[in-house]
Each structure stands twice: as structure tokens, then as C-alpha cells.
Amino acid sequence: MPITLKHVNYVYGQDTTTPVHALEDVNLEIRDGEFIGLMGHTGSGKSTLIQHLNGLIRPTSGEILYNGENIYGEGYSLKELRSKVGLVFQYPEHQLFETDVFSDVCFGPKNLKLPKEEVEKRAAEALEMVGLDESYYKLSPFELSGGQKRRVAIAGVLAMQPQVLILDEPTAGLDPVGRDEILGQVRRLHEEKGFTIILVSHSMEDLAVYARRLIVMSKGRVKFDGSPREVFAHFRELEEIGLAAPQVTYIVHALREAGFPIETDLITVREAKEAILKILKDV
Ligand code: ADP
Ligand code: MG
Numbered sequence: 403m404p405i406t407l408k409h410v411n412y413v414y415g416q417d418t419t420t421p422v423h424a425l426e427d428v429n430l431e432i433r434d435g436e437f438i439g440l441m442g443h444t445g446s447g448k449s450t451l452i453q454h455l456n457g458l459i460r461p462t463s464g465e466i467l468y469n470g471e472n473i474y475g476e477g478y479s480l481k482e483l484r485s486k487v488g489l490v491f492q493y494p495e496h497q498l499f500e501t502d503v504f505s506d507v508c509f510g511p512k513n514l515k516l517p518k519e520e521v522e523k524r525a526a527e528a529l530e531m532v533g534l535d536e537s538y539y540k541l542s543p544f545e546l547s548g549g550q551k552r553r554v555a556i557a558g559v560l561a562m563q564p565q566v567l568i569l570d571e572p573t574a575g576l577d578p579v580g581r582d583e584i585l586g587q588v589r590r591l592h593e594e595k596g597f598t599i600i601l602v603s604h605s606m607e608d609l610a611v612y613a614r615r616l617i618v619m620s621k622g623r624v625k626f627d628g629s630p631r632e633v634f635a636h637f638r639e640l641e642e643i644g645l646a647a648p649q650v651t652y653i654v655h656a657l658r659e660a661g662f663p664i665e666t667d668l669i670t671v672r673e674a675k676e677a678i679l680k681i682l683k684d685v
């Protein structure tokens with residue numbers, strides 16, 4: 403189900419003396435099955451934007467459509483929308499509070515007043531999707547590693563059976579093992595279960611590998627929207643708004659300037675490695 407934003411503006415504290423214009427004329431179409439990376443400097447409006455997508459924040463002006471329907475239209479169920487568009491907040495483990503992993507994941511579907519068997523079935527499926535088997539069910543969330551806690555939090559959202567999964571900096575504060583664990587899970591959810599994914603991240607390397615489309619926010623506006631290759635080609639402009647391209651992009655540019663015959667639109671370590679090996683073979 404596509405999500406459409408038309409001329410969305412959002413102002414925090416509109417009636418105060420210090421209003422903050424957090425989103426300015428945002429126009430976007432998010433299509434089924436996309437894997438979108440959302441990037442932008444701190445304060446550029448990423449978190450504000452994603453909270454609009456499931457109706458947690460209402461635009462000050464503009465429209466949001468889900469599958470062509472205005473989500474603030476008469477009779478529209480925001481509650482249903484929130485289960486279809488799942489949002490995993492930053493540091494979601496702060497919201498784990500039940501005594502054990504299984505109960506925690508049951509919390510959302512239980513609130514939907516589903517029968518007990520259905521609640522438990524959904525929780526078991528969601529935990530399986532994030533790779534946590536029955537041996538974890540009775541553990542306290544506090545006995546888990548950082549990556550595992552976050553997987554429990556993601557399972558809590560998956561148990562609502564969303565179609566779109568939005569993750570706000572899901573790897574923040576994790577060690578490299580936890581990071582790979584989470585990103586690997588997210589990729590599997592996309593590839594094997596067909597979820598539409600919106601991933602907020604500060605890691606250009608991760609976005610280059612995982613996302614098929616990048617949306618770059620700057621000062622509340624959409625600055626770039628395109629494939630990772632298209633967006634990272636603007637690396638000088640990205641630097642001006644406090645961002646950068648993946649490290650390898652700089653390396654291939656340096657090689658090119660040094661006279662090596664290498665394409666400069668390479669963005670992942672893997673493709674840069676192949677290109678460099680090819681040059682080495684040819685000299
Ligand atoms: P990001 O997620 O990209 O860091 P945010 O969406 O959190 O950006 O913030 C966008 C702008 O809105 C920033 O200027 C931020 O200070 C402001 N802002 C965010 N949340 C609030 C709030 N609850 N009240 C007032 N201003 C806010
Ligand atoms: Mg944020």
C-alpha cells in the first residue's frame with residue numbers, strides 16, 4: 403500500500419514564541435516493496451517525518467494518503483493504520499517492560515483485543531522472524547545483549563503484522579556484531595517477507611549496501627531522492643549539509659585523480675574491490 407505525502411509542513415510549538423518549522427513542503431511517494439534509506443544531519447526532520455507516516459504526528463498543513471485514502475479523512479481508522487505501518491523508535495529497548503521476552507512481544511496484539519491463541523501465534527511468528535527461538539521466550543529482556551533486546555523490540559512491532567516497517571536508527575549504540583545482526587534481520591524481512599522498509603541511518607556504508615533508494619533531509623526539506631549511486635554522486639553537496647558519501651567513493655575518486663582508469667560512481671566496498679582488482683590485473 404503506497405504512502406503519499408503532499409505538501410506536508412510541520413511546526414512544533416506553533417502557538418509558542420519559538421515555533422520550529424521541522425518539515426517544509428515535503429512531497430514523497432513510498433511504494434510497496436521499497437527499501438528506503440532516510441538520511442540527514444541531526445535535527446533535519448527525519449524522526450518528525452517518519453512519525454507522520456503512521457499518524458502519530460498530524461501535519462500542520464498538507465496531506466498524507468495511505469493507499470490513496472486521506473488518513474485524516476472522516477471515518478479513517480488511525481489505529482488500523484498504526485498496525486499496518488510499524489514504527490520502531492530510536493532506542494526501542496527502553497520500551498521493553500514486561501517480565502519476559504514472550505510477554506513483551508504479546509503486548510501489542512493483546513491490546514488489539516485479539517483472542518489469546520492469535521496473540522501467542524503472532525508473537526511466536528514475530529520472534530521467529532527476528533531469529534529468536536523458544537529458548538528466549540522466558541528470559542527477562544534485561545538478560546539479553548543489546549542486539550537481542552532490539553530484536554525483541556522489533557518483534558513487538560512485527561507482531562502487529564505491519565506491511566511497512568520503519569526503523570529509526572536501529573543500530574545506534576550497538577557494537578559491530580549487534581549492528582550486523584540487526585541489519586541482516588532487516589534485510590531478510592525485506593527480501594524474504596516482502597516488507598517495505600524505511601531505515602533511518604547515519605551510516606553511509608550501510609545505506610549504500612542495503613537501501614535501493616535514498617531520501618536525504620536537510621533543514622526539514624527533501625534535499626535528494628534517488629538511487630544510492632545518484633545521491634552519493636552529490637557528495638560535495640552532501641558534505642555541505644553535514645553528510646558524506648561512503649569512504650570507498652572518496653578512495654575511487656582519489657585513484658581516478660591519480661590517473662587510474664576507474665569509474666567514480668562506486669559506493670560499496672565490494673564493487674570498489676572488484677574494480678581495483680581489475681585495474682591491478684590490467685597493469
Ligand atoms: P532528526 O530526527 O533528523 O534528528 P527531528 O525530527 O528530531 O530531527 O527534529 C527536527 C527539528 O524539530 C529539530 O530542529 C528539533 O530540534 C525539532 N524538534 C524535534 N522534536 C521536537 C519537540 N518535541 N518539540 C520541539 N521541537 C522539536
Ligand atoms: Mg531522529
